[in-house]
Amino acid sequence: MREEPVRQRVSKVRSAARLSVAPMMDWTDRHCRFLHRQFSARTLLYTEMVTAPALVRGGATHLLDHDAREQPVALQLGGSDPGELAEAAALGADAGYPEINLNCGCPSDRVKSGLFGAVLMADPARVAACVSAMAQSVGDRAEITVKCRIGIDDQTPATVLPDFLQQIADAGVSRVTVHARKAWLQGLSPKENRDIPPLDYDLVLRMKDRFPNLHLSVNGGITTLDQAQGFLDRGIDGVMIGRAAYHDPASVLSRADPEIYGQGTAADPDKVVTAMRPYIAAHLEQGGKLHQISRHMLGLFTGRPGARIWRRHLSEGAHRPGAGLEVVDAAQTARTEAEATTAETL
Incomplete structure (x- = not known):
């Protein structure tokens, strides 16, 4: 299969972000992504989270393996060290990923102990340093993006989220996916964090009004294309769907191309x-x-x-x-x- 030019892949991944399948540990591996691509030619797919230390210190570059037919596909990285993330991002760009996404939303104990994931919501300055270093390392070969929560623990989302978005925007990030729930790192398990904290879609919509130049996608609790289209109709730039797309891809992805992108036909x-x-x-x-x-x-x-x-x-x-x-x-x-x-x- 002929490789697409870099600029074309970067442009394609941004337009594909109108609908995306969330990065999910142990689920969205390369076989899953290839399957999902048979349902939709246009939906943006994400890898499982790959930690920067695994790539840079562990030499586990096999974690970057993917089939060119999966494109458009984005690599999600976990980490908190700007230099290490810059190296990992460069490896991802070398491997052909047109988007490198920094995980600032995962609430698992493993992620928390490694000082990355949702815990980074408490340190936007560090996140800004990380994405800036990543952007410098990849140049125009890939777009650097962020996936975050609206806040963690006792933070006030209406105060924390706009400050977080402002700092990463100032660092050069222009595309963000917001999981519209807090992550409670104290008291809730990762599974509970997917369902128990209340959703605040209105806050994400207000952030779009406040940051009109940011491409904002909303994530969390969205299970159907009708719901996704509802957010797009309200001015949000993209919608990310997780477990529903995995457990019932025929319902979520088969009609994505004609209904979300206005092209193609439904998949059987x-x-x-x-x-x-x-x-x-x-x-x-x-x-x-x-x-x-x-x-x-x-x-x-x-x-x-x-x-x-x-x-x-x-x-x-x-x-x-x-x-x-x-x-x-x-x-x-x-x-x-x-x-x-x-x-x-x-």
Whole structure:
């Protein structure tokens, strides 16, 4: 596949940010992203968070591996040292990522102890130094962006968020994704932090009014394209969807191109399965395991007849020694038969 020019990829990733799939640890790996790309040619995809120390000190550059067919795709980095993040960002740009995103929103204990993620909301000056160093290291090869919360712990979001945005904007950041919840680093688990703190969409919308030159995306609690379009209609620049896009990609992503971008047609999940076959075959030929890909495909038919049979076939068959495409084919056949049987009884 011919490589796109750098400037074209950077421009493409910015226009794609109208809708994006959130970076999710243990979920949005390269196989997941390739699957999601079959549903939408335009939606912006994100990697799992990759820590700068892993790349710079650990030499784990394999974490940057991706398929050019995933583009537009952004790399999310975790870290708090400007020099280390600059090196990591340069590695990301070298690997072909047109956007490098700094994580200032993850509330996990592992992230907190490493002085990065949501804890950085308490130190906007450090974040500004980090993004400035990252931007200098990548030049015009990639755009530096930030994903943050509206605040942490006892902070007052209406005071903290505008100051945070002002400082990173002054440092050169022009695109930010805001998870419209606080992160409580004391007292709530990472899972609880995804649901318990109340959402404050109005604050994010006010930030768009206050910073009209910032490209602002909203994240948190958004599960449908109709909700996403509602935010776009209210003047927000982009919408990021997380778990809903993973668990039910057919509902969230299949209509994204025609409805959010005004181009293309809705994707058929059965055709997506067919499109995945060459990718799966290549992965198996390289020594990979079927379940490494099929685990991301369990929700392809959520809400449709035969969805349970599809999940069961993949769940039970993909882990068996030597499991190959025959497992996917059997699952697809069983699901199709179940759908036909359901139709006959109606």
